[in-house]
Amino acid sequence: MNAIVNEATAELECDQIKSEIQRVFEQQRATALHLRQSGKAERVAKIRKLKAAVLANREAIIAAGFADFGKPAAEVELTEILPVIAEANDAIRKLGSWMKPKKVWPSRLSVGTQGYTQYEPKGRVLIVAPWNYPVNLSLGPLVSALAAGNAVIIKPSEMTPHASAVIDKILREVFAEDEVALFEGPASVAQALLELPFDHIFFTGSPAVGKIVMAAAAKHLTSVTLELGGKSPTIVDDTADLAAAARNILWAKFTNNGQTCIAPDHVYVHASVKDAFLQHCIAALEDAYGKEAEQAESPFLARIVNERHAERVKVLLDDAKARGARVVTGGQVDTGLRYIAPTLIDDIPDDAKIMSEEIFGPLLPIISFTDLDTVIARINADPKPLALYVWSRKQANIDKIMQQTTSGGACINHCVVQFLHGNLPFGGVNNSGIGSGHGHYGFLAFSHERAVVRGRIMLAKMFYPPYTATTRKLISLFIKTV
Numbered sequence: 001m002n003a004i005v006n007e008a009t010a011e012l013e014c015d016q017i018k019s020e021i022q023r024v025f026e027q028q029r030a031t032a033l034h035l036r037q038s039g040k041a042e043r044v045a046k047i048r049k050l051k052a053a054v055l056a057n058r059e060a061i062i063a064a065g066f067a068d069f070g071k072p073a074a075e076v077e078l079t080e081i082l083p084v085i086a087e088a089n090d091a092i093r094k095l096g097s098w099m100k101p102k103k104v105w106p107s108r109l110s111v112g113t114q115g116y117t118q119y120e121p122k123g124r125v126l127i128v129a130p131w132n133y134p135v136n137l138s139l140g141p142l143v144s145a146l147a148a149g150n151a152v153i154i155k156p157s158e159m160t161p162h163a164s165a166v167i168d169k170i171l172r173e174v175f176a177e178d179e180v181a182l183f184e185g186p187a188s189v190a191q192a193l194l195e196l197p198f199d200h201i202f203f204t205g206s207p208a209v210g211k212i213v214m215a216a217a218a219k220h221l222t223s224v225t226l227e228l229g230g231k232s233p234t235i236v237d238d239t240a241d242l243a244a245a246a247r248n249i250l251w252a253k254f255t256n257n258g259q260t261c262i263a264p265d266h267v268y269v270h271a272s273v274k275d276a277f278l279q280h281c282i283a284a285l286e287d288a289y290g291k292e293a294e295q296a297e298s299p300f301l302a303r304i305v306n307e308r309h310a311e312r313v314k315v316l317l318d319d320a321k322a323r324g325a326r327v328v329t330g331g332q333v334d335t336g337l338r339y340i341a342p343t344l345i346d347d348i349p350d351d352a353k354i355m356s357e358e359i360f361g362p363l364l365p366i367i368s369f370t371d372l373d374t375v376i377a378r379i380n381a382d383p384k385p386l387a388l389y390v391w392s393r394k395q396a397n398i399d400k401i402m403q404q405t406t407s408g409g410a411c412i413n414h415c416v417v418q419f420l421h422g423n424l425p426f427g428g429v430n431n432s433g434i435g436s437g438h439g440h441y442g443f444l445a446f447s448h449e450r451a452v453v454r455g456r457i458m459l460a461k462m463f464y465p466p467y468t469a470t471t472r473k474l475i476s477l478f479i480k481t482v
């Protein structure tokens with residue numbers, strides 16, 4: 001009986017959410033039409049208000065990061081607040097030039113015309129965010145959507161309720177719901193949103209859900225930006241600065257306890273320097289989080305977002321160990337406390353699950369190699385990664401890796417900073433994503449580039465029917481000379 005009542009209640013709630021979503025979506029139609037004519041001042045004013053509200057709620061965002069996954073305050077500020085402020089400042093400074101129509105030279109076939117691209121808001125857009133950087137990955141794209149002049153609906157992840165509550169508070173402080181609205185809830189809420197004919201969907205999450213989003217978007221031919229995940233490889237060759245590599249790779253890996261889309265997933269290290277690299281890694285771990293036995297108490301390590309994910313990461317570790325892998329350091333797991341120690345794993349057989357699934361947790365496989373070609377072949381046999389990191393002082397090795405592999409982004413002698421570089425596109429390639437965001441690229445993702453040609457001299461007149469011998473000669477001339 002209870003199950004039936006629960007089901008009926010859930011269905012009723014679902015219907016209520018759907019009609020609420022529909023109501024807001026309809027309201028946003030008029031806003032989108034108004035925004036089509038909005039200028040720089042109006043858009044910048046919105047971004048300034050958003051930025052001020054983020055800063056005013058700084059402590060609340062820090063508290064939410066701690067409540068959701070025990071995230072240290074410094075990490076919340078560095079990875080959740082700073083990127084949003086940087087995105088906002090970039091848009092405030094540059095929006096004037098981004099919005100300006102861009103003139104182009106006439107091509108040989110369009111001599112006598114004036115051509116330019118005009119940047120128009122896409123209209124009503126949907127931003128779907130994941131849980132791992134809930135503030136950054138919903139408000140960062142929001143800045144770009146506002147810069148481009150859109151009405152926006154945001155769907156944050158259900159797994160970080162404290163962050164969602166702060167985001168909701170910030171948005172309510174700054175926007176009317178016909179400008180920016182937020183719908184919290186499980187995947188079913190995202191599915192209800194995906195039924196609507198949005199003008200663009202900006203989705204950040206897993207490749208599996210990315211496919212669902214793209215299929216739903218296809219029904220309305222809605223354009224998509226898909227910021228997805230995957231296994232980002234890191235290569236450390238025998239010429240690398242091992243101390244610098246170890247410190248930087250581990251920082252990139254264990255920030256947010258490994259729950260970062262562009263974290264180094266696994267490391268290929270040249271066999272001749274593997275032992276030295278491992279020693280540097282252990283020293284770097286101790287510097288950052290204390291001795292192995294103290295690391296569970298470190299205030300600088302976040303926790304896994306929930307028990308289900310802690311269990312998922314534990315299964316990867318157990319499977320690797322069962323197949324003969326060796327834990328170099330770490331390996332302690334308490335799923336109840338959502339704690340998994342920073343763990344380095346060696347001697348992993350190729351068929352271990354950890355070598356094919358995105359780890360998204362604090363386990364770092366170290367794989368030794370002697371021949372760079374085999375590493376490149378392995379990388380190319382896997383789906384195209386979101387990021388690739390190379391540590392080397394040998395230009396020939398760097399060139400070889402960069403020319404013979406692909407990835408959404410890459411760093412040479414660095415990790416993860418491509419995210420913070422606002423002048424570069426941030427995105428994946430195929431399985432790791434489609435399209436890109438950040439800065440100007442974010443503005444473009446949420447804009448329609450309308451191609452406009454203004455006629456001056458009417459060259460086309462020469463080709464009007466009736467088609468005479470002269471017309472044919474002229475066409476031949478163009479074919480030869482164009």
Ligand SMILES: NC(=O)c1ccc[n+]([C@@H]2O[C@H](COP(=O)([O-])OP(=O)(O)OC[C@H]3O[C@@H](n4cnc5c(N)ncnc54)[C@H](O)[C@@H]3O)[C@@H](O)[C@H]2O)c1
Nearest residue numbers: 129130131156157187190191205206209227228229230261
């Ligand atoms: N490329 C990037 O910038 C980037 C950044 C962060 C995370 N990621 C990736 O995101 C993944 C982790 O985040 P996650 O677990 O929140 O991802 P996810 O794909 O499970 O969820 C993302 C969002 O989609 C919604 N969702 C879940 N199932 C859905 C469904 N069936 N239909 C419609 N919507 C659904 C969720 O509610 C959430 O809001 C990892 O793969 C990671 O690499 C990528």
